[in-house]
Amino acid sequence: MTLELFRAMMREEWRIHSSLFGSAMFLLFPFVLAAFSFAGSFFLPVLSLIVPLRTLALLVHSTFFLFGASVGSFGLLGREVLNRRFGHASLVAFSSRSLPVSEREILTSFVVKDCVYYLALWVFPFVLGFAAASLAFYPIVLHWVPLVLLTLSLSFLFGLSVVFLLSTIYVRLGKFAAVLAPGVIVAAAVALRIPAETLLPPFLLLLGQDPFTFVLSTLLILVPYALSVAFLEADYAARERRHRERLAGAARGLGFARNLSFLVAKDLLDLYRSEGGFGKVLFTLLLPLGLTSAILSVFLKFIPSADFLLIFSIFLGVISSSIYNWLTEFDMASAYGSTLPLKSSDVMRGKVFGYLLLSPLSPLLLLAVAIARGSPLASVAAALFALAGTCAYSLAITALLGGLAPNILLYNAKNFLLYFALIAPVSLVAFFLSLSSAPGLAAFCAFLLPVSLVFLRKAYRRADSSEALYF
Amino acid sequence: MPTAKSPAILASNMMKSYGPVEAVRGVSFSVAPGELFGLLGPNGSGKTTIVRLLTGQIRPSDGSSRVLGMDPAKDPVGVRSLVGIIPDQANPPSFLTCEEYLEFVAGIRKLGDVSGSITAWFDFLEFSGDRKVLCKDLSQGTRQKLMFAQAFLHKPAVAFIDEPLINLDPIIQEKIKAYMKDHVARGGTIFFCTHALEIAEQLCTRVAIIEKGRIIREGRVADMRKRREKLSAFFMRAVRGR
Ligand SMILES: Nc1ncnc2c1ncn2[C@@H]1O[C@H](COP(=O)(O)OP(=O)(O)O)[C@@H](O)[C@H]1O
Ligand SMILES: [Mg+2]
Numbered sequence: 242m243t244l245e246l247f248r249a250m251m252r253e254e255w256r257i258h259s260s261l262f263g264s265a266m267f268l269l270f271p272f273v274l275a276a277f278s279f280a281g282s283f284f285l286p287v288l289s290l291i292v293p294l295r296t297l298a299l300l301v302h303s304t305f306f307l308f309g310a311s312v313g314s315f316g317l318l319g320r321e322v323l324n325r326r327f328g329h330a331s332l333v334a335f336s337s338r339s340l341p342v343s344e345r346e347i348l349t350s351f352v353v354k355d356c357v358y359y360l361a362l363w364v365f366p367f368v369l370g371f372a373a374a375s376l377a378f379y380p381i382v383l384h385w386v387p388l389v390l391l392t393l394s395l396s397f398l399f400g401l402s403v404v405f406l407l408s409t410i411y412v413r414l415g416k417f418a419a420v421l422a423p424g425v426i427v428a429a430a431v432a433l434r435i436p437a438e439t440l441l442p443p444f445l446l447l448l449g450q451d452p453f454t455f456v457l458s459t460l461l462i463l464v465p466y467a468l469s470v471a472f473l474e475a476d477y478a479a480r481e482r483r484h485r486e487r488l489a490g491a492a493r494g495l496g497f498a499r500n501l502s503f504l505v506a507k508d509l510l511d512l513y514r515s516e517g518g519f520g521k522v523l524f525t526l527l528l529p530l531g532l533t534s535a536i537l538s539v540f541l542k543f544i545p546s547a548d549f550l551l552i553f554s555i556f557l558g559v560i561s562s563s564i565y566n567w568l569t570e571f572d573m574a575s576a577y578g579s580t581l582p583l584k585s586s587d588v589m590r591g592k593v594f595g596y597l598l599l600s601p602l603s604p605l606l607l608l609a610v611a612i613a614r615g616s617p618l619a620s621v622a623a624a625l626f627a628l629a630g631t632c633a634y635s636l637a638i639t640a641l642l643g644g645l646a647p648n649i650l651l652y653n654a655k656n657f658l659l660y661f662a663l664i665a666p667v668s669l670v671a672f673f674l675s676l677s678s679a680p681g682l683a684a685f686c687a688f689l690l691p692v693s694l695v696f697l698r699k700a701y702r703r704a705d706s707s708e709a710l711y712f
Numbered sequence: 713m714p715t716a717k718s719p720a721i722l723a724s725n726m727m728k729s730y731g732p733v734e735a736v737r738g739v740s741f742s743v744a745p746g747e748l749f750g751l752l753g754p755n756g757s758g759k760t761t762i763v764r765l766l767t768g769q770i771r772p773s774d775g776s777s778r779v780l781g782m783d784p785a786k787d788p789v790g791v792r793s794l795v796g797i798i799p800d801q802a803n804p805p806s807f808l809t810c811e812e813y814l815e816f817v818a819g820i821r822k823l824g825d826v827s828g829s830i831t832a833w834f835d836f837l838e839f840s841g842d843r844k845v846l847c848k849d850l851s852q853g854t855r856q857k858l859m860f861a862q863a864f865l866h867k868p869a870v871a872f873i874d875e876p877l878i879n880l881d882p883i884i885q886e887k888i889k890a891y892m893k894d895h896v897a898r899g900g901t902i903f904f905c906t907h908a909l910e911i912a913e914q915l916c917t918r919v920a921i922i923e924k925g926r927i928i929r930e931g932r933v934a935d936m937r938k939r940r941e942k943l944s945a946f947f948m949r950a951v952r953g954r
Contacts, residue, residue, distance in 0.1 A: 483844040488812035492819055503819035507805060514807040514846070576803040578769045580862060581820050582793035708770050 247350040254358060269654030271366035277661075278370030285374075291543045295448075300536055302396045302444040305364065307532055309400025311525070312359055313408075345470050352405075352466070356398065362652070364394050388447060395443035398462045406465035409472050484514070504583075504591030505598070511571035522599060525563045526606065530556065534610075544676070550616045551675035551682060554607055554624035555668055558631020561603045562639040566647045568592040568599075574645045574704075585704035589645060593697065596636060603632055623679035627671060630686025630693075637696035638663045644704055718781065720745045720870050720901040721766060725775035728761050735761040737925040738775065743903060743918075745869070748896045750916035751905045752947060758925040759905040760800045763872050766903070767797050780869060793821065796863035800874040800905075802855045806848035810839070810858050813847055817862050826865065833861035836891075837884060853879040860888060870901045877911060889915055913943040921950045 255267075288297060372386040403423075411419035430440055438444050442458040491506035498505045513519060533556045541547045569592055577583045607628055611621045642660050643650045650656050667689070674682040721743040728736040736758045743749040751759050764770045766777055768788020777784060784791040804813045811830060818826040834840040837857040842850060850858065856879055863871055873892075877885050892902055892915060906912055912919060913933065921929040929950035936946055 482846070482849075484809050484846060486809065486811055486815075486844070488808060489815050489819075503816055507808060507816055510812075511805065511807040571807060572805050573803060575769075576805065578788075578792075579764075579767075579799035579801075579803075580792075580797045580859075581817065582789045582791075583820060584789055 246346065247354060250350055250354045251357070254354060266653045266655055270652050270657060271362050273654045273657055274363065275366040275370035275373070278367045279374050280370075282371050282374030292539055296539060298447060299438055299441075299444055300532075300539070302392065302441055302447070303535075304532060305393050305396040306400040306441060306443075307528055308363070309359075309397035309402075310404045311400075311528060312355065312397075313401040313404030349470065352401075356401070359397065360394055364397055365390070368393060388450065392443045392447040395446065395458045395462065396441065399441070399443055399458065402462045402465040402469075405469040409469040413472055498591075498594050501587070501591045501594050504588060505595050508568050508571070508592060508595045509598070512567060515571060522564055522567050523602065525567070526557070526560060526602065529560050530606070546676050548616075548620055548675060548679070550607075550611055550614065550620050550624045551627060551679065552672060553610060554628040555631050555671045555675065557603055557607060558628050559635045559664060559668055561600065561628075561632045562635040562647075564599050564602070565592060565596045565636055565639055566643070568595045569643075569645050569647060585645060585707070586701035589640060589701060589704050592645070593636070593640065600632060603628060620679065623683045626683035627675070627686045630689035631668070631671060633693035634667060634689045634696075635664060637693040637700065640700040641696050641703065644700070644707070719743055719778075720747070720780060721749075721903060722778040723762070723766070723775070724777065726762070726765055726772050726777055727774040728758075728765060728770065729773050734925055736765065736772075739922070739925070739927050740775075741920055741927060741930065743901060745901050746896055746899050748892060748902045748904060748915055748917050750912040750919040751903065751922055752907065752909065752912055752919055753922035754907060757922045759922060760874055761925075762922075763797070763799075763874050763903070763905060767792055767795060767872055794869060796866065796868035796871040798856075798859045798863045798871075798873045798876045802859040804847040804850075804855065804858055804862070807846055809844045809846055810834075810850070810854075811843045813858060814861060814865060817865055821866050823866055829865065830861075833865070836887065837861060851879075853881065853884075856880055857884065864891075864895070868900070870903065871895070872903045872905075874905045875907075877906075877908070885911075909944050909947055919943065919946075921947055923951060 255264075285297075368386065368390045371389070375386065407419050407423065410422055426440070429435075430437070438448075442454055442461055446454040446458055487510060488503070488506055491510065492502045495502040495505050512522065515521075517524070530553075534553065537549060537552060537556075541549055541552070572588075574585050574588055577588055578585065604625060607624055608621070610616075611624065616624075638660060639647050642656045642663075651660070671682060671685060674685055719742040721741075723742070724740050726736055726739045727734070739758075739762060741749075751762065753759055761770070765772050766779055766784055768784035768791050771785045779791045780794055782791050782794075804810075805816070808816060811834075814826070814830045814833070818824075818830075831840075834843055837860065839854050839857050842854050847855070847858070856876060860876060863873070877888060880888065889911070892904075896902055896917070904912070904916060916933050918930070918932050920927045929946070931946060933943065936943060
C-alpha cells in the first residue's frame, strides 16, 4: 500500500512538472545543473589558491544543509501549499484520506518522494558535474566522488530532518521551545569551544571517513525524523479554526492600490495566515544572506579593495525577488480566470504591488548590516542605489520568466538558463563596478530601473498572451 | 443589453484543439434569453472546453462565439464581468474565509456593499456555520455551495454552470434547482453542462448532446415530454444512432 502510494505521488509530481513545460525541459534541468557544476569545477584550482579547500568543502556542505533545511520548511508548508494549489481532487496525499493508509504513511511517502526528487534534481547533478570535471582533468580526486556524493546527500537530509524536528517541537511545545532548542545547542557549542564543523557530522565524515561518523550522521537523520513522525498526529489533523473578517478592512486600508486593493489585500492575508506568517518572508531572505555573508567574509579577506556592503547589497537585491515568489505561492491564476473578470496581468500587477509594500524589508536589512559594520555614509548611499536597481531587475526577470508560478517554472531547463543568462552578467558587472567605483555602480544600478520597467511590461503582456493558466 | 431576438449565447463553428487532441470540432448553437440550456455528454466530450471558450479563458482555434453580444476571445474580461461561472473545479482562494471570498468577488466585480446578500446566500444554502472557516478547510459540498453563491452574487444575465450538483445533499439540490428555474423564469439564461441526465430532464428547457467534440443532437425537453420520450432514451438514441 505504502509503495503504491509512493509511486502515485512520484507520478503526480512528474505529471505536474512535465505537463507544465514538457517532459524534455523538466528532464534537462538536472543536466543543466550538472553543466554548471562542471564549469564551476574549473575555478576550483584558482579558488583553492585563495581559500583552503577544507573551508570550501565546509561551505559547500553547509550550503547543502541549509538547502535541505529550506526544502524542509517548504515541505511543511507544502502540505498546505499543495492542498490549495492542486485541490483535494488531484493531490494523492489528500485524496488518500479516504484510503486505508495512516497519516504517518502518507507523510513518510511524501517526505521520501521529496527527498528522491531533490536528490535527483539537485544533489546528484551537482556532484556528477564535479565528477565529470575531475574525471577529465584532475584524476587524483576521482576517489572523492562517491564520498562527496554521500556526504552532500547526508548534509541535505540532515538539514531536512532538523527542520522537521523543529517544526514538531514548534507544534507540540510552542514557538519559544522551537527557538530555544537550537539556540541552546549553538550556545553550548560556542561556550564549550566546539568547532562549528562538529555540528555538521556529514562534513566530519568527509574528513575522517570512519564508520562511527557515518553511523552518527545516519542516526542524526533518522532519529529526528522518527520523533517527528511519532508526534505527528495533532499537527496533521485538520484544524478548523474560525477567522475574523479582515479582507474588507484590509482592502479599504489599501485603497491607494485602487482597483488592485482586493487582490493585494488577499495576497497579504494569504501570506499572514499560512504557516509561518510574515516571518517566513524574512526567513527566506536571512537564510541565504547569512550563508553568502559567511562566504563573502572568507573571500573578501583576499580582495582588499572590496567593500562588503556593496557586494552584500547586490546579493540582497538578487535574492529579494523571493518576496514575489512568496506572494505567488498561495493561489492559481486559473482560479481567477475561471470565475472572475480579471486578466493574468491584473493578478500579476497585484502581486508586484504587494511586493512593493513588503520591499522596504530589504533596505532595512541593508541598513542593519551597515550599522552593525559601521560602514561609511558614502558606501551606504551607493549600496542603497545598488540595492534598488538589483531588486527591481531581479523582480522583473522573475516575473517575466516565472510568471505567476516562479517556484515551479524554475524547473524548466530553458527558464533556468535564461534566468541565469539575464541575472549573472548584470550581477557580475555590478560586482566589478563595486570593486572599482562606487559612483559607477550607483549609476549602473540607476540605469537598471528603466530596464526593469521594460521587462516588467513585457512580463504583463506575456502573462496575458499565455493560455497555460491551469495550475 | 440584447433584445428579445438576439441570442444570449451564439457559437458558430467553434473549434479547439490542443496539439493533436481535437477537444471541440466545429460546434454551432444558439441560446435565447430565458432558456435553461443543457449541454449533455460523456466525460471528455468537450463540455468544459466549450465553457472555457465561451467565457474567454481560452481562445478558439477556429470559429467564433458571442455572449451577450460580446466576443469572449476579444474581450474576455468584458464577458466575465457580465456572466457568472461555476467552473468544473472549484478552487476558491485557500486562506480566505467563505465570507471573505464572497466579499473578494464583490470587490473585484465592484458590487459595492453586499453584506446583506452574502448573509442571504449563507442562509439560503444553509452554511452559515462555515462563514468564518477558511476555504481550504471546507468540505467538497460546502465548496460547491460557495461557488454557487459566487456565481450568482451579481445576478448575472447569463450563468455558466459546469457540473455543479454532484456533492450536494438532496435538500440543497432541490433548492438550487428551484433557484435556477426561477432565474430563467425571470429572463436570465443558464448554460448547464452535465452528464447527469435525470437532473437535466427536470431542469432544462432545451438540450444538446455532445460526443467527441461534436453536437450530435438537439431537442426541446417539452417536445420529448409530448412524445413521452425519456431524456435517457433520447440520449441513447443519439449516441447509438451514429
Ligand atoms: N488543456 C488541455 N490540454 C490537452 N487536452 C485537453 C485540455 N483540456 C481538455 N483536453 C481534452 O479535450 C477533451 C475534452 O475535454 P473536456 O472539455 O474537459 O471534456 P468534458 O468536460 O466533457 O468532460 C478531452 O479529451 C481532454 O482530455
Ligand atoms: Mg468537464
